[in-house]
Amino acid sequence: EPEVTQTPSHQVTQMGQEVILRCVPISNHLYFYWYRQILGQKVEFLVSFYNNEISEKSEIFDDQFSVERPDGSNFTLKIRSTKLEDSAMYFCASRTGRSTEAFFGQGTRLTVV
């Protein structure tokens, strides 16, 4: 069964460092998303991406965040200068243009120290 793959599963970084979280969505999907879940809290929408551009973003997704689909298969989330409050589980998701459910990856746990 096809699945969304995220790497790494856990990343520890120092405050102020740049991190890139990687995702490989399901191959025939067209819509891509990043969500985050701070420990013990709700799943929050960050950004959606379609047709090689951001289609929607939340207020969380400020100038420190960026997304890219560099090679037609990977979908990355970059945080330029990490803060302690960026520590969270980050989920990538994808969906086709013809179905409505999103398939989520297993997540990357980001710990900023």
Next chain:
Amino acid sequence: AQSVTQLDSQVPVFEEAPVELRCNYSSSVSVYLFWYVQYPNQGLQLLLKYLSGSTLVKGINGFEAEFNKSQTSFHLRKPSVHISDTAEYFCAVTPGNYGQNFVFGPGTRLSVLP
């Protein structure tokens, strides 16, 4: 804009007992509704979804949910829970347009006790 409320943050229940996890939503447009489950230290797995048609939908692991448009609810039920059902359950909605993002509720932690 859409919002989702899950009134019960925690639900403890004994094994083999029935359970209902409540979900209410608000939206000015028609929505699709979903329940996702998150087992400890894992990602989000789709349990079931309501798109259209019959208001009673069945999902994996013996779960079902009923869409009630007048009450804007989508409660999740299971007639007999197992220890393995212990997890966090999230209700989510998305507008009836492809590509729109999902809005999640705060989650309900189901703890099944022996």
